[in-house]
Amino acid sequence: CGMFAHKYPKWVAKLHYGEKYFAFDGVKDLMKFYFNPLKWGKYTNATKDKITSFEVTDYYKQNSVDGFKAFYVIRSDIYGPMGNELIPFDKLEDAKTFQKDHNGKRILKFSEITENIPYELDSK
Template sequence: MFIGRLVVFITMLFSPHILLSANSEYSHAVKIKKIYPMGEKIYKKNCNEIRLADYKNYEELKTEIAAKKLCKVLKEKHLEAVSLYLWEYKRVQKSTNIESIKVNENEKCPVCGMFVYKYPKWAAQIFYEDRHYSFDGVKDMMKYYFDNMDKIEKMLVTDYYSQKAIDARSAFYVLGSDIYGPMGAELIPFESQSDAKVFYLDHKAAKILRFKEISQMQVYKLDE
């Protein structure tokens, strides 16, 4: 089963007709890890400076790059990689505001006692009516959650790829990967199932869980 999924993923990754299309649906993770870096490298090495404000959409940009020879002659997949990098990444990079979890410097994780602000990419929070608690990972958050479930108003975790604050109850969690957080083995959160699947394949994980599927036993087993 794993080999089958891996073959499908690799096929998608190296097929320009499937992957490098503005209209195709493929994961944010693949864009971040493969497409944008490829496009950036090609752009810096083979293209003139391109004013993105002059273009209304991705298709217009891509067409103009080829028609006006703004880059050296490129294969179709390389042209698309450059266009996607410029339109989806470079164009919005400076203007995009990512809503991340806000943690004060004096906040300690109530489970392990560590200062949470030192580990922003792992931050998680539980909110009650009159207070909130911050954690240096989903694992510690879940330990606290199982003992203090009553009257919780909101729970936030940090998407591993985007670093955006997302709703803990609607997230997808990868369990048993080779990536470790401040407190060791972790439940790695993602906003989308497709990103979770890519991470699962890349990092030799055991399973993907929804919030309601996470058990107290699984959480504590991560410390073994």
């Protein structure tokens, strides 16, 4: 989207490709890039099979966690820099607590996030 991720350290998400990485201002925008990097530019080397790590910022602990293993709450009353967001947590129990406290609609594992979900979050 063109926003600067460094302005939003509480929301930073990164896709690593070896020693290079792309930083995003939230998981939602990262997922848009993950599913279709060529939509955003000539990122021919940014394919899923070349990802060496995926970091997200745990909402409660504010530390970096493995995005492939994280749990994501969607449609809560907490918004990120770009509005509705996939709110990441390292532990399922933390995601459940957040879901209850902030009216989250669902908890998703990474494997359950489909290409359409980030765009659906934009259309609240």
